[in-house]
Amino acid sequence: MKIAMPVDDKIMESSVCITFGRTPYFLIYDTETKESVFIDNSAAASQGGAGIKAAQTVVDNQVGALLTPRCGENAAKVINAANVKIYKTINDSIKDNIAAFEEGKLLLLDEIHAGFHRHEGA
Amino acid sequence: MKIAVLSGKGGTGKTLVSVNLAAAAKEAVYIDCDVEEPNGYLFFKPEKIESEKVSIKLPYVDEKRCTGCHKCVDFCKFNALTYIGTKLYVFDEVCHSCGGCVLLCPEKALSERDKVIGEVQKGVSENVTVITGILNTGEASGIQIIKKLLDDKNEGKNLTFIDCPPGSACIVMESIKDADYCILVAEPSLFGVHNLAMVYDLIKLFKKPHGVVLNKCLNGENPSEKFCLEKGINILGKLPFDNELGTLNSNALISVRESEKYRDVFSSLLQTVTKEVQYETAINS
Numbered sequence: 001m002k003i004a005m006p007v008d009d010k011i012m013e014s015s016v017c018i019t020f021g022r023t024p025y026f027l028i029y030d031t032e033t034k035e036s037v038f039i040d041n042s043a044a045a046s047q048g049g050a051g052i053k054a055a056q057t058v059v060d061n062q063v064g065a066l067l068t069p070r071c072g073e074n075a076a077k078v079i080n081a082a083n084v085k086i087y088k089t090i091n092d093s094i095k096d097n098i099a100a101f102e103e104g105k106l107l108l109l110d111e112i113h114a115g116f117h118r119h120e121g122a
Numbered sequence: 123m124k125i126a127v128l129s130g131k132g133g134t135g136k137t138l139v140s141v142n143l144a145a146a147a148k149e150a151v152y153i154d155c156d157v158e159e160p161n162g163y164l165f166f167k168p169e170k171i172e173s174e175k176v177s178i179k180l181p182y183v184d185e186k187r188c189t190g191c192h193k194c195v196d197f198c199k200f201n202a203l204t205y206i207g208t209k210l211y212v213f214d215e216v217c218h219s220c221g222g223c224v225l226l227c228p229e230k231a232l233s234e235r236d237k238v239i240g241e242v243q244k245g246v247s248e249n250v251t252v253i254t255g256i257l258n259t260g261e262a263s264g265i266q267i268i269k270k271l272l273d274d275k276n277e278g279k280n281l282t283f284i285d286c287p288p289g290s291a292c293i294v295m296e297s298i299k300d301a302d303y304c305i306l307v308a309e310p311s312l313f314g315v316h317n318l319a320m321v322y323d324l325i326k327l328f329k330k331p332h333g334v335v336l337n338k339c340l341n342g343e344n345p346s347e348k349f350c351l352e353k354g355i356n357i358l359g360k361l362p363f364d365n366e367l368g369t370l371n372s373n374a375l376i377s378v379r380e381s382e383k384y385r386d387v388f389s390s391l392l393q394t395v396t397k398e399v400q401y402e403t404a405i406n407s
Contacts, residue, residue, distance in 0.1 A: 001318040049201025049216040056195065056204045074213055 130317025
């Protein structure tokens with residue numbers, strides 16, 4: 001199965017990015033082939049709706065699961081619509097989280113925050 | 123002439139100043155652009171109210187026609203559209219109603235639908251035409267309502283006062299865009315001067331002629347006054363931190379219509395403002 005994770009840099013020794021929608025990169029990791037691919041998150045500099053666009057990228061990469069410290073409401077709608085499961089990361093280490101996922105130790109992310117949308121009135 | 127009244131935060135006295143200036147004029151139009159929480163009408167209690175709904179355009183998908191080409195998804199700058207599996211999703215609250223996706227769709231699978239987001243109410247209170255914008259609770263942006271409010275046909279023959287939303291965000295920019303003059307209302311505190319600096323930066327950016335009304339003035343140091351003197355900003359007038367004015371205002375009464383003292387205060391402020399605007403318009407034309 002392929003899994004996606006927001007990451008700060010394009011190396012396995014980097015860390016899990018604290019934000020989902022505006023993360024600079026995504027790691028797409030294949031649990032069977034152990035292959036890792038880093039992709040740019042084109043949503044990072046969006047004027048708005050970054051979570052939606054980032055989620056589209058994740059979904060378009062045919063992943064079965066998303067591992068993230070948090071996820072906004074709109075992004076979660078997109079991910080859920082694609083039947084991709086969202087798991088909460090345990091720390092900022094990419095390798096720890098992959099290991100925990102493979103051992104079935106990660107919990108589903110149940111706190112979906114309302115987003116940090118830059119509404120015009122704010 | 124259109125005069126916008128603004129401040130960096132709520133509760134500074136925008137409504138007090140704009141309502142009373144409009145009431146002090148022989149004839150004026152008062153437009154409440156604080157669409158999230160309009161309160162000018164509470165003072166004016168306008169009669170003969172006519173309302174008109176305001177709606178925005180949102181894309182609507184005909185799923186039978188959509189082939190999933192992603193053109194609309196890729197086009198949308200605000201990422202209001204997403205295509206998952208075999209279905210196109212629209213995020214209404216993210217959409218800015220530009221209509222681009224509808225124009226672009228090669229399959230003509232997208233069309234526009236109206237969504238009511240609020241209304242504009244127009245009424246009369248003695249010498250003042252009162253126009254109020256109301257944004258429905260839960261809606262993300264009142265820009266379309268402001269656009270409707272500031273439609274040229276609402277403009278007064280002589281004087282139009284625009285009571286702006288608090289702050290310095292998009293919705294305030296939309297409110298002051300076509301104003302001939304800006305009155306900044308400021309409080310005599312450090313917090314007050316911080317908020318004054320925010321709106322001051324904004325109107326400088328828009329190159330608007332402007333002046334400041336210092337509200338809630340007490341004896342002693344006034345950081346906002348100091349700021350004006352340092353920056354060379356014209357102080358149009360000072361309103362005292364006064365029990366009578368506060369009581370009238372908190373009872374939703376218009377001071378100009380209730381108290382001789384304040385009729386004089388606001389009439390003289392109106393005179394100063396009018397002169398300023400005429401002077402600014404003359405040198406800028």
